[in-house]
Amino acid sequence: MKRTRATKEESNLEKENKDYLLFKGCLIPSSLPYMEVAARRALEILEIKITETDNFSCCPDPIGIKAISELTWLSMGARNLCIAQEIGKDILTLCNGCYETLKETSHALSEDSELLEKVNKILLPLNRKYEGNTIVKHIAEVLYLDIGTNQITNMIKKPLYGLKVAAFYGCHLVRPSDVMNFDDPEEPKSLDELIVALGADSLPRMRKMFCCGAPLLGVNMDLSLNIAKENLDNIKTSGVDCIVTLCPFCQTQFDRNQKVVERRFNKEYNLPVFYYPELLCLALGVDPYQLGFDLHIVKVDQVLNKIK
């Protein structure tokens, strides 16, 4: 491991105050509500309190909006951080994109006082002023560091023995590593360990840390689907039963677009795609009927039957 992660001591300190401000993002609440259900249920069972607000905007998107104007991207991000600052809580995100934008914005504005001043000038007509240093965490980080894999293993009621899983971390959970500083950018282990904590196996594969290709959907469809295909081929070859993601963009790319890739390249993958909190909920004993699995495009029954 090249980078140091937050130590267990630090995470123990936080254990007394597990109360986060939930940043739902755009895509999950509107298009993938089943991801929100699983995240909420898992946090509830693991006794992580959440506070909510309706005042957040789009994070905004670290690829499109940042490519158009870095200053617009930073200013919108800073406005969201201001809201967390006013409420006085750390942010918990459900999406890798929100995670990168908010964490990087917090990082950049805390390091560079000139830039902070510039952004605060833009926020002035909004009657907001960002002070810096807001803590932003991804739900995977909270599960891995605040709760810990031992505690998760202790709490599960229905271990997922025999289930073979492909861990799909997604780029922005770990890169750029000097900013995200959560797990290794090339050989991360948090998600693999979180999967193993449920009793399942996380199998190795080629090019595990490849981008899912979703950022290119609005730029060049062919390119995006070719990258998705590369991933799906490698995942299929690894011999898993399903894919596990941590991000709504990866989730969409592999669940909804799996069929598109199959049609276009005359392939058959048949790989159900779960958001990690969904698998966690199943292992914690949540009734599958509460989790909205019918909203998945690739049917998940084969996996549900296997772990029954």
Next chain:
Amino acid sequence: MEIEKDLEKLIEEIGGEDFQKKVQVCYQCGTCVGGCPVAWVNENFNPRKIMLALSRGEIDEIINNDLLWFCCYCHTCLERCPQKIPVSEIIVKLKNIAAKVRGIPEGYVNELKMIAKTGRISSISSATERRREQLNLPKLVQTSVEKDIKRILKQTGTNLFLEKEIKK
């Protein structure tokens, strides 16, 4: 107005000493290409060549080539470059320039339109509402987030930019 000022500053920054120092240490090893998922599926996209052109000051050539938009911003190049060149972050700056000089891909125009209108990139339809209700999720309350966002877009010149893009 803001847009032109911004553009000038960006080009100054990229052509400037600090920036060039960063780029000049590129020894064309190609490590960035080896790990790039886009280069893997499209041999015409090549971050090494972008760095070479940049070190030669050929900014026009880079921004006139639509391939620039193919970078999916995965940061693998930034992580692996033996010279610690923040390739992906440099490409973002080049995209910022290309956006102002030549415009942006249509997908991004639509995304920006949505943000300007609602402050978010996806809308809440009645179907969404129904589905959320079935899943016992709390109702999404529409606040006037977009008023703040409009102000930000105005301050950063992005609203004028968007108007120009829509007229194209």
